[in-house]
Amino acid sequence: MKQETLLSISERAGVSITTVSRVLNGKAEKYRISRKTVELVRREAEKCNYKPNIAAQSLRTKRTQTIGLVVPSIENPFFANIASIIIQKAKQAGYTVVLTDAMENEANEQDGVNSLLARNVDGIIISPSGNDPSYLEQINDLKLPVVLIDRFFYNTTLPYVVTDNYRGAVDAVQCLIDNGHSKIACIQGVPHSTPAKERCRGYRDAMTRAGFTSEIDAVGNDFSIQNGYVETRLLLTRHSPPTAIFAMSNTILLGAIKAVSESGLKIPEDISIISFDDNTYLDFLSPPITRIVQPLDEIGTIAIKILLQSIGDGNRSDAKIVLPASLKVRNSIKPVNRSPMNGYGR
């Protein structure tokens, strides 16, 4: 099972290395290799199950048929799901994925990206952990195409594919409002991340538009269970606690649920909740959680498409793609009569 090379094949076929290479790369026509030789070479190559040495190939061509994927944390099901989709799509296109986990840390991320560069990946799909796009922009400008997913930057030249977090948040909050809630708290994630910013903006705008300006109440500072828990406990001990919570992620949601239950309250009877991001288990919580669902599949598919396109034609894309989220209604929201204090009650 020793390594087969162009040389070994060429010897057995009695032709030159060059010819073998050309045949196997589908350039037989271009270089006018005869039908007979083509078949001879093909047969030999198949017989020994020849696989080109990618290192040698890439040394010559500067192509590796590899793309780098950088996520903040592969343990996060959101990113695990997206990774799964990207790995699959990449494979269909003949690419392999090198996965790097930044562990929500910008230094790690840069390490990882450097390692990808050293490996001559053909392009990078990244959901950045930090908030400085410049080093990525440099790479995109000077070296190889970069596409952002999920977390993007304002005013960046980098192409991105993200969910319409703003509208998703508006929809979430509007759903609570439609159910009669006005004291709606929002527990947010890492404040500098664009998804958090956008969702927060959506929350504020929806509240404002409904005339609940004075009720605006965004707390919290990261995407952890802990954060969801702590903030919820604090919210619940106020003299006038919210009647509904908009949790910005699954993790925050889990913390919130724990806090609610420890406080002896029930969802949705005592407090309503809506969350962001889908996950099967949310249907198995008690009650099942109403949530905003991101179009993961589309994000992955489009990101790959943009990247491969750029790799193919050498141009940089400036696509800024924002995809709609959708509402999945379950049982975590209780309709209430609006308090007369807001002037809406009957």
Next chain:
Amino acid sequence: MKQETLLSISERAGVSITTVSRVLNGKAEKYRISRKTVELVRREAEKCNYKPNIAAQSLRTKRTQTIGLVVPSIENPFFANIASIIIQKAKQAGYTVVLTDAMENEANEQDGVNSLLARNVDGIIISPSGNDPSYLEQINDLKLPVVLIDRFFYNTTLPYVVTDNYRGAVDAVQCLIDNGHSKIACIQGVPHSTPAKERCRGYRDAMTRAGFTSEIDAVGNDFSIQNGYVETRLLLTRHSPPTAIFAMSNTILLGAIKAVSESGLKIPEDISIISFDDNTYLDFLSPPITRIVQPLDEIGTIAIKILLQSIGDGNRSDAKIVLPASLKVRNSIKPVNRSPMNGYGR
């Protein structure tokens, strides 16, 4: 930001490529490069942030500082968690991970492995989707080290690091038995996989030892939510349904919970459940689920260690490592009095 090479550095430093290479590889001593030259070269290399071209390196040395990781499904949190650990440990050792998702399909898996081979990875960590070890054994014998995790093979020469699924299952079932249950059903996963086999064996042995031989009742055939759901519905419609269920995985558990709840029953009041595999959200289900926890961290750490060792010394390991699982008690099991029919009642 164009690619720096040994050549460009050597020119600026006024020495040969050879010397630069030797300095940067720490072979200055061996080749008696003077202190002064070493420092000169080092400075130049750092100044331009030189990163060796891995393709060129690997073409020469046959080493890529890359390991391949193959999992049945990265969407499965169990594997996402393990991947996270392995990526991290590999990085600490200076290795990068290429991740391949077999999507629970043996053909995909072989494709993936082939692609890893073409990339000259230095070793492979794999949780196999199929049940034929021979092609992996061949690779391990003739090409590069392979280490199995989670799913292993009986009678294989391949080294593996797995959880003691047998004992874990025994503990799970014993826990139910200790709580007075005897009509205990087991819903299993992919029957040919070793974890499923071992857990099933544990179930049977525990039941037998307790004298409940006639109650042995293992159903189901894959690790899907669907399977958990269907089998549970069937179980619940029997004239004498089980009082407890041993679910072999989180996914099966979720299906089971759904079926129970749709049947108008409550956990644990009407039926007790214990599951396999840990996950934060299990504490947020209602009730929180008692489960058997696998030592993911240890599995990842040990697997990497074995692999790197093999890569380092060129020998194949024959380590067969079986790590203990642990019980995490929550609220999904109700203690009952044993039915007199079993001769244990009071």
Next chain:
DNA sequence: TGTTTTTGCGCAATCGTTTGTGCAAATATA
């Protein structure tokens, strides 16, 4: 000063591909 030893470094081959160019042999044309 002449010889031996040590020090310090470079030459050139090599890994497995790709590709521009060139050159016979075969075929077509005159």
Next chain:
DNA sequence: TATATTTGCACAAACGATTGCGCAAAAACA
């Protein structure tokens, strides 16, 4: 038959790194 064209393929350089070997200059020794 002589020339022009086409066909079919090979030569050799290049990608960027590693490494066995060799050789000149400096140092040590006589």
